[in-house]
Amino acid sequence: MSALRFQRDINRFIEKTYARLETLTENVHQHVGRSIRFGSSVTGAPGQPVRSGQLLASWREYRSGSSRGWRSSLRYARYIEDNLRGMTLRSKVGGFHSVKLTRAGYKSIVRHELNNLGPSGAGIVFDRKVGRYRTPTGQFTKRPR
Amino acid sequence: MMNTSEAVSVLRERLLATVVATTGVTTLGSNLNGFVRLDGSFLADGFRVGMEVQPSGFVDNEPTVIEWLDDTTMVVSTELTAEVAAAGRSLTVGIPSIRSWDNIEVDLVEGLWHVEEDFIPGPKSKATLSMRGQIHHQPMYVLRLYGIAGTGVDALYRVGDAILSQFAPGSALPMSDGSALRVSTEMAPFYGQITYYENQPVLTITIPLWKRTHNPI
Numbered sequence: 362m363s364a365l366r367f368q369r370d371i372n373r374f375i376e377k378t379y380a381r382l383e384t385l386t387e388n389v390h391q392h393v394g395r396s397i398r399f400g401s402s403v404t405g406a407p408g409q410p411v412r413s414g415q416l417l418a419s420w421r422e423y424r425s426g427s428s429r430g431w432r433s434s435l436r437y438a439r440y441i442e443d444n445l446r447g448m449t450l451r452s453k454v455g456g457f458h459s460v461k462l463t464r465a466g467y468k469s470i471v472r473h474e475l476n477n478l479g480p481s482g483a484g485i486v487f488d489r490k491v492g493r494y495r496t497p498t499g500q501f502t503k504r505p506r
Numbered sequence: 507m508m509n510t511s512e513a514v515s516v517l518r519e520r521l522l523a524t525v526v527a528t529t530g531v532t533t534l535g536s537n538l539n540g541f542v543r544l545d546g547s548f549l550a551d552g553f554r555v556g557m558e559v560q561p562s563g564f565v566d567n568e569p570t571v572i573e574w575l576d577d578t579t580m581v582v583s584t585e586l587t588a589e590v591a592a593a594g595r596s597l598t599v600g601i602p603s604i605r606s607w608d609n610i611e612v613d614l615v616e617g618l619w620h621v622e623e624d625f626i627p628g629p630k631s632k633a634t635l636s637m638r639g640q641i642h643h644q645p646m647y648v649l650r651l652y653g654i655a656g657t658g659v660d661a662l663y664r665v666g667d668a669i670l671s672q673f674a675p676g677s678a679l680p681m682s683d684g685s686a687l688r689v690s691t692e693m694a695p696f697y698g699q700i701t702y703y704e705n706q707p708v709l710t711i712t713i714p715l716w717k718r719t720h721n722p723i
Contacts, residue, residue, distance in 0.1 A: 405626070440703065445703045
């Protein structure tokens with residue numbers, strides 16, 4: 362093997378590793394959003410209660426540089442999160458403390474998404490520029506499961 | 507599996523052992539407005555305006571709230587019976603006297619603190635590689651402290667700090683099966699910013715926990 366070819370292989374390996382890291386980061390971010398909004402068996406979070414849908418819709422993702430997260434600007438989102446004054450849940454879905462449970466289960470989310478990124482998801486990467494997943498041949502595809 | 511009701515009991519027991527400030531058993535007197543002492547200092551003992559204080563050894567031993575204090579005088583929010591200084595009395599700030607435990611209704615009293623709890627059993631996962639293995643439980647204990655409006659942050663944060671010191675990361679709460687419910691180190695207990703519910707300041711304290719049990723397969 363020539364030094365040039367070895368260098369090329371290493372570069373390709375680095376490129377793939379970064380791409381997979383980006384995919385993992387994006388998948389974890391999406392899982393965090395699902396856990397807060399709809400609940401997750403990985404974190405045990407119940408998700409947001411739904412009556413009018415206003416609270417659920419208020420949860421938006423934000424991205425700034427390499428960081429990303431989820432936030433709600435609705436005043437009563439905090440009351441629901443902390444269950445202030447032992448609120449009565451009038452929704453058939455969701456519950457309280459979803460953000461806390463998601464934060465506490467963050468490592469479990471990363472472990473879960475890392476497992477999902479295994480052989481079946483191999484080669485599928487998240488393209489940040491267009492915000493979609495691509496196959497190794499460059500075609501758009503669904504999020505790997 | 508985890509004995510959830512016992513877990514809640516041991517958490518409450520640990521919580522109720524919290525002492526924020528105390529005079530210890532000493533010589534104290536009272537007048538219509540509050541309490542007085544000849545020796546020692548209320549401030550040095552950790553008392554602050556807005557805290558709910560529990561008297562002991564007086565004629566009036568109902569909890570009351572500190573409205574003003576210096577080293578030797580403590581003015582409280584309720585009218586007291588005047589008593590000359592005598593030994594064997596104490597003033598203690600601990601967990602508020604009104605406690606809204608899960609699924610138990612309480613009558614709130616305006617002008618007094620109260621505390622609410624939520625025990626969240628949390629997710630479970632199989633933790634070890636053997637066929638049966640162990641179950642890793644990740645419960646969470648959430649407390650909400652409702653303080654007194656207009657008294658600043660000192661009282662709420664000091665009570666919050668005292669509670670957090672009861673649940674230090676990695677500390678164990680022994681259970682009857684010989685195991686322990688442990689305070690998480692991965693995500694240590696914390697409180698958030700003070701929020702307001704109907705103008706009453708609230709401090710939410712989150713205590714993440716974990717416990718391992720045998721898989722009953």
